[in-house]
Amino acid sequence: MAAVTEAEPLVFPKQSNKKMGKRKRTQNDPELDRFDSLPWNSSISQDDPFSVIAGSHELEGGFLSLEEIDEGDYGLEIPVSNNKDDVQGESVDETEFYAWNELRLHPLLMKSIYRLGFKEPTPIQKACIPAAAHQGKDVVGAAETGSGKTLAFGLPILQRLLEERDKASNMGDDMGEEAEMFEPKGLLRALIITPTRELAIQVTDHIKKAAHGISIRVVSIVGGMSTEKQERLLKARPEIIVGTPGRLWELMSGGEKHLVELHSLSFFVLDEADRMIENGHFRELQSIIDMLPMASGSIGGQSQSSENCETLSNMQIKKRQTFVFSATIALSGDFRKKLKRGSLKSKQSMADGLNSIEMLSERAGMRANAAIIDLTNASILANKLEESFIECREEDKDAYLYYILSVHGQGRTIVFCTSIAALRHTSSLLRILGINVWTLHAQMQQRARLKAIDRFRSNEHAILVATDVAARGLDIPGVRTVVHYQLPHSAEVYVHRSGRTARACTDGCSIALISSNDTSKFASLCKSFSKESFQRFPLEESYMPEVMGRLSLARQIDKITRKDSQEKAKKTWFDRNAESIELMVENDDSEEERVNNHKQKRVTSMQLKKLQQELNTLLSRPLQPKSFSHRYLAGAGISPLLQHQFEELTRQKLDHGVNFGDNKRRKMVVIGQDCVEPLQALRSSGQEVRMDMKEMTEKRRDVENLRRKRKEEKKRLRDQRRKQKKRLKEVDE
Missing domain, CATH: 3.40.50.300 (P-loop containing nucleotide triphosphate hydrolases)
Incomplete structure (x- = not known):
């Protein structure tokens, strides 16, 4: 769909209702x-x-x-x-x-x-x-x-x-x-x-x-x-x-x-x-x-x-x-x-x-x-779409997604998940980390879905986390990046997902997060599009330790809040249904149990507050590489970019005071690196990687063999412990 660009409204000459569609005649035409x-x-x-x-x-x-x-x-x-x-x-x-x-x-x-x-x-x-x-x-x-x-x-x-x-x-x-x-x-x-x-x-x-x-x-x-x-x-x-x-x-x-x-x-x-x-x-x-x-x-x-x-x-x-x-x-x-x-x-x-x-x-x-x-070409994908991938472990996908959105958080971005459960998990973590995201999935009411799309359209740097309900047909101008948090089940869905960017003769970038479980699926995608090579998305590994630290705190907070929400929902459901059939619910807990529950809730609340304060302290600071030294800034010389960033941080501190833990999100500052959109980073530092299908298949087979051996080893140890317990029991008797 051709992108609809904003322009000043036109004012046309008023026409009579009787002949609304009649063209205005010019003299002697x-x-x-x-x-x-x-x-x-x-x-x-x-x-x-x-x-x-x-x-x-x-x-x-x-x-x-x-x-x-x-x-x-x-x-x-x-x-x-x-x-x-x-x-x-x-x-x-x-x-x-x-x-x-x-x-x-x-x-x-x-x-x-x-x-x-x-x-x-x-x-x-x-x-x-x-x-x-x-x-x-x-x-x-x-x-x-x-x-x-x-x-x-x-x-x-x-x-x-x-x-x-x-x-x-x-x-x-x-x-x-x-x-x-x-x-x-x-x-x-x-x-x-x-x-x-x-x-x-x-x-x-x-x-x-x-x-x-x-x-x-x-x-x-x-x-x-x-x-x-x-x-x-x-x-x-x-x-x-x-x-x-x-x-x-x-x-x-x-x-x-x-x-x-x-x-x-x-x-x-x-x-x-x-x-x-x-x-x-x-x-x-x-x-x-x-x-x-x-x-x-x-x-x-x-x-x-x-x-x-x-x-x-x-x-x-x-x-x-x-x-x-x-x-x-x-x-x-x-x-x-x-x-x-x-x-x-x-x-x-x-x-x-x-x-x-x-x-x-x-x-x-x-x-x-x-x-x-x-007019479809052999690859079906848009000509100006640049594809890339990041190899990582399944449990590290959240960290690399946060890295992309923090270090390269420019332009509208859509993050695609295959399941609603993964969408909820991902969006919850990102919100805890101070990144405002909108969600879109099939279980949302229509009014909420339309609201999410409107909010996403209205912000040029907005982030939408969506399932494949958003993969087809949606034409939102200015989508610069598509991230495949989970690979789709078919090459056709991959085409439609990636087609949300690079629309109407503009350029765009897609990034696939590939774990060992996704290797065979990724190989099938490459084969479907006759892709012999893919660009590896450039990563600055020196930032990952701090990314991992922030993510660890966010996961702990998410675990506590999710458990609390589930308990409240369960209790509310029970009370609501009991009320609907006019049953009186009695609390059979003893005094000691009620005291222990109260203490446990208080401990959990204090732990949650401590974790949130710690995370807010980290989020208030710029994202720093592992090699960055606070004491010896001039050891390797201060670049113009670094000087500009320090000036920006000083202005932020003067504008917002010493309270960096407020809810208002400020622009992320990454020490030693300018915040550019993923496409620009890919073009400047992306590494072309040849896709060896045979090697990828062998790698996948090796991973499966290793997993099977570990499973067999666990089973053998479990059987061995069971036999030992049985033998000890017979000796005692």
Whole structure:
């Protein structure tokens, strides 16, 4: 997704409500005069019985055909407004946006592009927009993560709706009030389905930004939010709906009128389609697709349409475009032939489910002339992504993660964990160590998930600890680093995780923490991407003793607080359930037990307070290398960097007084080293390491053998002790 850069808001000339989408005419504009004089032909067939309008202003079969709205048939370029003063007090240099002119987008969309600051379209946008917006084709698109796929299907949708609006406005001069029938209002025109809630909300936001000032309504319908509120939003009859399969089907099966009236649908979009077809997921998607009106000759020639969905003419059905987008794609050589003849029978489709991109496309009614655009490269990973790894023991991962976030804590960072338990453990330790992190996982309520994403977006140096729920689709600009605290279970998830950085032609860095248990998994990843070498992330080992000292204290604090929280939760649960069944709980503890418990709690509280004071003292000081001497600072000379750091520390002390143990986090100072982001450190000092798969496999085998021998030795010693006890017992008897 192309990164949305912050820009000053534009102020466009106010337009009347009656003709909101009509382009402002400039004086003596021959190109616009020529545009208005073109011979437009009505899309309503006089012989088609379904085109008769009976007592309704809703136009059945009367939407404008793609041939009518395609200026390419007339050899005409859409003239761009000469008014360049779109930004308050500033002029837009349209030469910077010259690359967009080839796509012949509507002037209002061009204004949005100026405002958003997109200098040129991404490769997937260059390939998709002409095929979808001007040739009217269905599209199967695949490109690396962060390549701008959302606007690749969002702009053609807005383009068609704006062109229909302009055509209706032009007709209004001749037909008067009857022209209102040619501009369908209050009908669902585009349905976009995504696999996750976060992605649906993100797609909605991007399309809204592109549709700014166009008065096209875009609404997201996702789970975890109030159903009543979403039903109220649907009563406004938005033209574009973005949703997840579960909530959409819940409302559809409940008879939500705006969702089941799919006869007016002009666009059906499946984003992140490869995730949609995972086994055991998104059964509701099949039900939604089966409700789509299908043209004769499609799969089985049948569709399960709702009672509200009337029979339509083939002419109208053919106007619906289907877009299927994914980060990866694998199509057979006879894919087009399958689309043309509908080779897979509907019964087989129902039995097999949506188990491939091909099946998904066929079931959605994709046409045989669909544009297939595959821009994925051999490695699938972003070109400007620099990958690296750190070899360490499993128990030392926390220390190296703290090292990365402390010494190189610049730019937004996402830390990925495979399990929620690991996420909670890691985030708890980091917070104790004074690093403010946000968490994101599947067990969080939707409101909390959205809050975490918003807070992460708002801080340019924020840290997000997440499970793989954040691996797909989320487009957060400025993510500089991705850390794999635990390796994912598949190469595909690794691609999507790493794709959260190096998006939209920017660069980024990924760091994998590799323990001996991860060796074989890491070797499989390297093999999947044909990687012969990886960069080893540069580490300054002289800082690790102090890192380990801080982490040791944090672990002790975490252990005490976690145990206390579990006891309180257990007691609360017991009391709550006893109260629910009206049981009186008696305390059977003796006086002596109560006194001992009180003493134990007091000792634990004092121990916790002591540990926290000790940790706060360490955190108040800069991170120092083991070789740093407090007495003989000038022994090896004071560098300009060291002098600057001392001055910075002095200012901090004067500003905050002697109390360094406050909760407000200050910028970490690392003695003798400037705090640079991981990518910069990797480029300056990263060491290329050749991945010898045979050596890694042997190393893994040796570790497993050593572990097995230790286990056998422990078992032998345990059996030996048991026999000795038994022998001594027999002697005593």
